[in-house]
Amino acid sequence: MKTNYHTHTIWCDGKDDPETVILSALDKGFDEIGFSSHATYPDDSACTVPAAKLADYFADIRAQAAKYADRIRVLCGVEADFIPGSTDPDRSRYAAFAPDYIIGSIHYVIAPDGARVPVDHSPPLLRDGIDAHFRGDVEGYIRAYFAQEREMVTRFDFDVVGHPDLVRKFNVKHPYFDEGASWYREELVRTADAIAASGKLVEVNTGAISRGWLEDIYPAAPFRDLLRERGVKFILSSDSHAADTLDCAFDRFGDAEAYIQRPFA
Numbered sequence: 166m167k168t169n170y171h172t173h174t175i176w177c178d179g180k181d182d183p184e185t186v187i188l189s190a191l192d193k194g195f196d197e198i199g200f201s202s203h204a205t206y207p208d209d210s211a212c213t214v215p216a217a218k219l220a221d222y223f224a225d226i227r228a229q230a231a232k233y234a235d236r237i238r239v240l241c242g243v244e245a246d247f248i249p250g251s252t253d254p255d256r257s258r259y260a261a262f263a264p265d266y267i268i269g270s271i272h273y274v275i276a277p278d279g280a281r282v283p284v285d286h287s288p289p290l291l292r293d294g295i296d297a298h299f300r301g302d303v304e305g306y307i308r309a310y311f312a313q314e315r316e317m318v319t320r321f322d323f324d325v326v327g328h329p330d331l332v333r334k335f336n337v338k339h340p341y342f343d344e345g346a347s348w349y350r351e352e353l354v355r356t357a358d359a360i361a362a363s364g365k366l367v368e369v370n371t372g373a374i375s376r377g378w379l380e381d382i383y384p385a386a387p388f389r390d391l392l393r394e395r396g397v398k399f400i401l402s403s404d405s406h407a408a409d410t411l412d413c414a415f416d417r418f419g420d421a422e423a424y425i426q427r428p429f430a
């Protein structure tokens with residue numbers, strides 16, 4: 166079974182339109198494909214489908230799904246942000262659009278002064294954010310990221326935890342913390358506990374590979390071990406932003422976990 170449910174298009178910050186992505190999925194032998202545009206409904210923010218266009222996005226994907234129904238199953242969801250005080254990935258928030266599934270992700274950490282620090286936009290923006298809003302305290306910033314993630318999985322009703330250790334994205338090319346530190350392990354344990362208690366799926370995400378930041382997946386092996394030991398189930402995702410990266414590194418990580426097949430049947 167070849168599937169991917171974490172897929173971006175020109176509706177948000179992806180490169181290709183949905184039909185081009187579906188044709189690529191057919192060419193690559195996918196059995197199912199799901200779209201997951203960035204959303205911060207009802208607000209707009211960088212890289213998301215504008216809130217006023219969200220209904221059009223769903224209508225477009227549903228039309229494509231009907232067009233290709235005899236060749237591939239096409240689902241439509243969102244990758245919804247949790248930005249405390251602004252938006253969250255709860256099912257009730259997106260209910261009017263009837264998404265097939267919701268991926269909950271954190272791309273901004275709310276600092277003690279209320280500022281939004283972008284986790285994965287660029288190394289300089291991250292460095293500036295930690296310096297300006299966490300007084301240069303990297304550990305404090307990363308602990309805040311995981312605390313926000315625990316709040317997200319505990320408070321809200323959604324399906325899949327997106328790239329749960331996104332803070333690692335720049336840590337190979339621009340190292341800024343020690344992934345072997347005991348405080349980091351403590352955050353992983355607490356977060357694995359919270360995810361397990363929530364019953365949510367976790368994605369194994371190859372997106373940092375296609376974009377050249379890492380040779381490895383989210384979550385890293387020590388975090389995956391903690392999640393697996395607690396009975397958490399995984400799906401495989403490419404977090405693809407272009408038609409040709411739909412199955413990026415699936416050959417390397419296709420058996421990294423016993424993935425759940427057709428989780429949204």
Ligand SMILES: [Zn+2]
Nearest residue numbers: 244270327328
């Ligand atoms: Zn994301």
Ligand SMILES: [Zn+2]
Nearest residue numbers: 171173244404
């Ligand atoms: Zn994504």
